[in-house]
Amino acid sequence: MRPDTLQDYIGQSRAVGQETLLRSLLETNEIPSLILWGPPGCGKTTLAHIIANNSKKHSIRFVTLSATNAKTNDVRDVIKQAQNEKSFFKRKTILFIDEIHRFNKSQQDTFLPHVECGTITLIGATTENPSFQVNAALLSRCRVIVLEKLPVEAMVTILMRAINSLGIHVLDSSRPTDPLSHSSNSSSEPSVFIEDKAVDTLAYLSDGDARTGLNGLQLAVLARLSSRKMFCKKSGQTYSPSRVLITENDVKEGLQRSHILYDRAGEEHYNCISALHKSMRGSDQNASLYWLARMLEGGEDPLYVARRLVRFASEDIGLADPSALTQAVAAYQGCHFIGMPECEVLLAQCVVYFARAPKSIEVYSAYNNVKACLRNHQGPLPPVPLHLRNAPTRLMKDLGYGKGYKYNPMYSEPVDQEYLPEELRGVDFFKQRRC
Numbered sequence: 001m002r003p004d005t006l007q008d009y010i011g012q013s014r015a016v017g018q019e020t021l022l023r024s025l026l027e028t029n030e031i032p033s034l035i036l037w038g039p040p041g042c043g044k045t046t047l048a049h050i051i052a053n054n055s056k057k058h059s060i061r062f063v064t065l066s067a068t069n070a071k072t073n074d075v076r077d078v079i080k081q082a083q084n085e086k087s088f089f090k091r092k093t094i095l096f097i098d099e100i101h102r103f104n105k106s107q108q109d110t111f112l113p114h115v116e117c118g119t120i121t122l123i124g125a126t127t128e129n130p131s132f133q134v135n136a137a138l139l140s141r142c143r144v145i146v147l148e149k150l151p152v153e154a155m156v157t158i159l160m161r162a163i164n165s166l167g168i169h170v171l172d173s174s175r176p177t178d179p180l181s182h183s184s185n186s187s188s189e190p191s192v193f194i195e196d197k198a199v200d201t202l203a204y205l206s207d208g209d210a211r212t213g214l215n216g217l218q219l220a221v222l223a224r225l226s227s228r229k230m231f232c233k234k235s236g237q238t239y240s241p242s243r244v245l246i247t248e249n250d251v252k253e254g255l256q257r258s259h260i261l262y263d264r265a266g267e268e269h270y271n272c273i274s275a276l277h278k279s280m281r282g283s284d285q286n287a288s289l290y291w292l293a294r295m296l297e298g299g300e301d302p303l304y305v306a307r308r309l310v311r312f313a314s315e316d317i318g319l320a321d322p323s324a325l326t327q328a329v330a331a332y333q334g335c336h337f338i339g340m341p342e343c344e345v346l347l348a349q350c351v352v353y354f355a356r357a358p359k360s361i362e363v364y365s366a367y368n369n370v371k372a373c374l375r376n377h378q379g380p381l382p383p384v385p386l387h388l389r390n391a392p393t394r395l396m397k398d399l400g401y402g403k404g405y406k407y408n409p410m411y412s413e414p415v416d417q418e419y420l421p422e423e424l425r426g427v428d429f430f431k432q433r434r435c
C-alpha cells in the first residue's frame with residue numbers, strides 16, 4: 001500500500017508539490033538533511049520510503065532506525081559503516097530516524113558532527129514540534145519540512161486506491177441495489193462491496209491520518225468476512241454468502257478505537273493527564289470521566305493513570321478526606337492485578353470519587369513552604385536542638401543531648417516545648433512562607 005514514487009504520494013503539495021524546492025532537490029537527487037514534521041499518519045515515513053527508493057537507484061545507501069528501540073550504539077555502528085563506505089567506495093549514506101524526538105539531547109548529539117561533515121545525510125521524522133524536541137545545533141543543519149493532516153479528499157483517494165487494490169467494489173448509493181441478492185459467485189472467495197458513503201465517512205473520521213483510515217478499512221473488512229457465516233432458520237444450518245457488504249456502521253466500528261488521536265509519549269499524553277487532573281480538582285465528575293476514557297481508549301498505560309491518582313489524592317484532597325489515598329493505592333493495586341480492559345472501571349470509580357471528594361491543599365502548600373524555606377536558606381542549616389537529640393552514649397549525654405526533653409506520653413496534653421531549630425521559632429508553614 002505504501003507508494004514508491006512521488007507521483008503516488010497524495011496531497012502535501014505545500015511540501016512536495018511541483019514547484020517546491022524539495023521536489024527539485026529530490027528530482028536531482030540532492031537530498032539535504034531533513035526533519036519531516038507532521039501529525040501521525042500524514043506520510044512522513046512514506047516520504048522517507050520514496051526518498052529511499054530514489055536513492056537506491058543512485059547507489060546511495062539508505063539506513064533506517066527507529067528512535068523507539070535504537071540504542072546510541074546502533075547509531076554509532078551506522079556512522080562507522082557510513083564512514084567506511086564514504087572513504088572506500090565514495091558512497092553516500094542517508095540515515096532515516098523515525099520518531100527522532102524520542103532520542104534525548106545527548107543521543108542526538110551523537111550524529112551532529114557527522115551530519116556537519118557530510119558522513120551522513122540525516123532524515124528525521126517527528127510528530128512533535130522540532131524546535132523543542134530536536135537539538136538547536138542539529139536543527140540548524142537540517143531543512144524542516146512541515147507535512148499537514150491529510151484533507152478529506154486526499155484521504156478518499158488513498159482509501160480508493162487501497163479499495164481497488166483489494167478488489168473491493170464500491171456501491172453507488174444513488175443507484176440502490178442489493179448486492180447480497182445477486183446470484184452466485186463461482187469463486188470460493190466472496191465478492192466484497194463497500195458503500196460509497198462508508199468510504200466518505202471513513203475519510204472524514206480518520207482526521208487526516210491515513211494509517212487510521214487504512215486500518216479502519218482493514219478492520220471493517222476482516223470483521224465482516226469473519227462474521228460471514230450466517231445461520232439459516234429454515235435449514236438450521238450455517239452458510240457463507242458469496243457477497244459481503246461493508247456499511248457505514250462497519251467502518252465506524254472499525255475506527256472506533258483507532259481514530260482516537262492520542263500519542264502516548266507525546267504532548268497529547270501530558271495534555272490529557274493535565275485535563276484529567278484539573279477536572280477532578282474542579283470537581284467536574286463528567287469531564288473527569290471523559291479525560292480518563294480518552295486516555296485509556298487511546299492506549300494509555302492504566303498504571304500511569306493510577307500513579308497520577310495516588311499523587312492527586314494527597315496533593316488536592318489531602319486531609320479533607322484521608323481515605324482518598326487508600327482509594328488510589330487500592331486502584332493502583334487492582335489495576336496491577338487485573339490489567340486492561342477490566343481495570344478501567346476501577347480507575348473510573350476512583351476518578352469519580354476524587355471529583356466528588358472535598359478538597360484541601362493545606363498539607364501540600366505547607367510542605368511546599370517548608371521546601372522553599374530549606375532551598376532558600378543561606379549558609380549552613382541550623383543544628384537540631386540538643387533537647388531533641390537522642391543520647392545513646394554517656395559522652396552525648398554529657399554534651400547535653402536530650403537534656404530537658406519532655407516525654408509527651410507522661411503528660412495529659414501536648415507539652416509546651418520547642419521542636420523547630422532556634423532560628424525558626426514562631427514560623428508557621430501552614431500560614432506563611434518564611435525564608
Ligand SMILES: Nc1ncnc2c1ncn2[C@@H]1O[C@H](COP(=O)(O)OP(=O)(O)OP(=O)(O)O)[C@@H](O)[C@H]1O
Nearest residue numbers: 001002003009010040041042043044045046210211
Ligand atoms: N501522502 C500519502 N500518500 C499516500 N499514502 C499515504 C500518504 N500518507 C500516508 N499514506 C499511507 O498511510 C500509511 C501511514 O503513513 P506513514 O507511515 O507514512 O505515516 P507517518 O506520518 O510516518 O506516521 P507516524 O508519525 O504515525 O509514524 C502508509 O501505509 C501509507 O501508505
